[in-house]
Amino acid sequence: MSESSDKNVEGDSEANLPEDNNISAKGVGKKDPSTRRFELVNSGLAEVATGGAGSILVTPLADKLNVLHRAIASLAALSKTEESDKEHVLENFHSSRAIRKLVLDCPTFATTLWKVALEGKGQIWAQGHSCKVVTAFLESSDPSVRDMAIAELQPLIDGGILKVPDSKISAKEG
Numbered sequence: 001m002s003e004s005s006d007k008n009v010e011g012d013s014e015a016n017l018p019e020d021n022n023i024s025a026k027g028v029g030k031k032d033p034s035t036r037r038f039e040l041v042n043s044g045l046a047e048v049a050t051g052g053a054g055s056i057l058v059t060p061l062a063d064k065l066n067v068l069h070r071a072i073a074s075l076a077a078l079s080k081t082e083e084s085d086k087e088h089v090l091e092n093f094h095s096s097r098a099i100r101k102l103v104l105d106c107p108t109f110a111t112t113l114w115k116v117a118l119e120g121k122g123q124i125w126a127q128g129h130s131c132k133v134v135t136a137f138l139e140s141s142d143p144s145v146r147d148m149a150i151a152e153l154q155p156l157i158d159g160g161i162l163k164v165p166d167s168k169i170s171a172k173e174g
Contacts, residue, residue: 069109072099073116076133080124090117090130097129103136103145110137110145122152126162135164 031039075089076099089095103110114137118125125134137149156162 069112073113076113076117090125090133091128093129096132100132100136103133104140107142107145110140114148122156123161126156131162134162138164
């Protein structure tokens with residue numbers, strides 16, 4: 001009896017399989033497939049998938065991003081005082097890392113921050129957590145960002161005040 005029950009199980013599983021494995025999506029969506037593909041390409045999905053996410057957000061949000069950049073730069077421009085109860089945005093461990101990442105990833109933010117808060121004050125910010133932000137200008141992949149800061153920061157590097165890992169500088173030059 002066990003033999004016949006095994007045969008029935010095998011027969012049932014074969015009977016439930018579709019005869020051909022071509023599964024058609026026809027009739028699933030309401031739109032023509034070519035229309036759907038055209039809409040997906042024009043939606044910006046293709047640009048995001050190829051790494052162009054920056055331009056999708058920058059155009060409609062440019063004014064808001066500029067306001068945000070200026071707000072962060074104005075906080076960074078506040079004087080560094082010992083008497084303050086709050087830690088300066090460039091001296092705070094977490095905010096200094098976030099600002100460093102912004103400098104590395106966004107040349108427009110780097111330019112705003114340099115001109116509003118750091119230009120002429122490199123020596124003040126060359127030590128502590130803020131040095132991460134300052135050295136980010138030298139590590140930037142954008143040559144205009146590096147060129148903007150190098151004149152002020154190179155004497156600090158030469159004097160041993162600002163320490164930049166050799167691998168970071170040589171990788172950008174070579």
